[in-house]
Amino acid sequence: MSQTKMFQYTLRFCFVKSQLNLSQFFNCSSKVVTRFSSTNASKQKTASSVYRTMDIFDRDAKIKQREISAQQQDYHLCEYVKEEVGWRTADRVFDIKRTFKNAVELGAARGYVSRHFQPDSVEKVTLCDTSPTHLEKAIVGEGVQFEKRIMDEEHIDFPENSIDLFVSSLALHWVNDLPGVFDNVLKCLKPDGVFLACVFGCDTLSELRQALQLAETERIGGMFSHISPFTRIRDIGGLLGAAGFSLQTVDVDSITVWYPDAWAVMRDVRALGENNAARNRPLRLNKDVQFAAAAIYDEMFGKEMPDRGARGVPATYQIINFLGWKPDPSQQKPMERGTGEIHLKDLHRIDEIIREKKRQTEETGKEEKK
Numbered sequence: 001m002s003q004t005k006m007f008q009y010t011l012r013f014c015f016v017k018s019q020l021n022l023s024q025f026f027n028c029s030s031k032v033v034t035r036f037s038s039t040n041a042s043k044q045k046t047a048s049s050v051y052r053t054m055d056i057f058d059r060d061a062k063i064k065q066r067e068i069s070a071q072q073q074d075y076h077l078c079e080y081v082k083e084e085v086g087w088r089t090a091d092r093v094f095d096i097k098r099t100f101k102n103a104v105e106l107g108a109a110r111g112y113v114s115r116h117f118q119p120d121s122v123e124k125v126t127l128c129d130t131s132p133t134h135l136e137k138a139i140v141g142e143g144v145q146f147e148k149r150i151m152d153e154e155h156i157d158f159p160e161n162s163i164d165l166f167v168s169s170l171a172l173h174w175v176n177d178l179p180g181v182f183d184n185v186l187k188c189l190k191p192d193g194v195f196l197a198c199v200f201g202c203d204t205l206s207e208l209r210q211a212l213q214l215a216e217t218e219r220i221g222g223m224f225s226h227i228s229p230f231t232r233i234r235d236i237g238g239l240l241g242a243a244g245f246s247l248q249t250v251d252v253d254s255i256t257v258w259y260p261d262a263w264a265v266m267r268d269v270r271a272l273g274e275n276n277a278a279r280n281r282p283l284r285l286n287k288d289v290q291f292a293a294a295a296i297y298d299e300m301f302g303k304e305m306p307d308r309g310a311r312g313v314p315a316t317y318q319i320i321n322f323l324g325w326k327p328d329p330s331q332q333k334p335m336e337r338g339t340g341e342i343h344l345k346d347l348h349r350i351d352e353i354i355r356e357k358k359r360q361t362e363e364t365g366k367e368e369k370k
Contacts, residue, residue, distance in 0.1 A: 047179035047243040062277040069273030070133035086112025107171020111138035168197035182243035192328035201318030215292035245324025262297035
């Protein structure tokens with residue numbers, strides 16, 4: 001046999017062998033995929049299984065920041081945003097015509113929601129926060145039973161099916177394991193229990209963010225993250241659905257506060273304990289950058305306020321409000337597909353359709369009388 005033919009037979013043999021090995025590999029891998037998918041199919045879906053936990057914030061640093069701010073004597077002068085949002089959150093609780101026997105306020109601080117509760121709405125509330133000083137100074141509505149517990153929002157410790165209402169106001173935006181929080185809240189709620197909360201949205205302090213980025217780009221040729229990342233609206237809806245909440249509601253509010261200058265904005269944010277706690281935060285903010293950012297802030301967003309006789313700058317706080325219920329057979333359910341009487345394309349003439357239905361009903365009634 002010539003060397004050429006020998007070489008051709010060798011190549012053909014290697015090709016056939018490689019094809020056999022590949023077919024065995026694909027057969028084996030298909031079995032592995034089948035077993036993996038069948039295992040996941042039996043596993044219950046949770047928010048933690050759908051969304052990743054991001055280690056963005058230094059929780060120890062944030063706990064220290066909040067405790068330091070809580071010990072300041074003039075803390076009450078800068079808590080106006082939290083007071084306003086806390087009242088709005090409590091008002092949403094009042095819209096639910098039910099008396100909650102056992103409620104929990106997560107990240108309660110000084111009880112910005114609980115201070116508005118009344119006994120006919122909430123019989124007992126447990127205030128949870130990482131700052132002992134905040135809890136010591138927390139206020140609860142008159143006649144409402146209360147308990148105060150030092151507890152991290154990332155490690156909720158309540159028995160399963162024991163809570164009627166979880167409420168939180170501007171506290172969960174510092175949590176790393178937000179999917180785990182949603183899962184734990186659902187687990188601790190009683191059937192038909194309510195989770196009602198709000199967090200800062202991604203457009204919060206957008207003016208300050210832009211000013212700092214432009215100032216750093218001008219002064220040092222680059223920029224750092226001085227304002228921590230906030231949750232997006234679509235993520236909140238996704239977390240509620242992935243965790244298993246029913247009858248979900250998500251909406252957005254925007255509060256604009258006017259300050260004398262950018263220095264007042266940064267001072268109040270720091271005084272509230274809301275300064276940056278991201279792990280990749282820079283150790284310090286250059287003085288040159290601070291002065292440049294203040295000048296850019298005023299130039300871009302500042303304006304004269306005749307009613308005050310002074311110039312001011314705005315700071316926007318975007319608030320994402322959301323509500324979810326733990327599933328229960330007694331809850332209302334959507335109608336079956338095809339049972340609707342009006343097509344969506346006819347919604348623009350809904351008044352006309354209602355009048356036509358009313359006229360037909362009246363004519364039918366007259367015929368029955370005859």
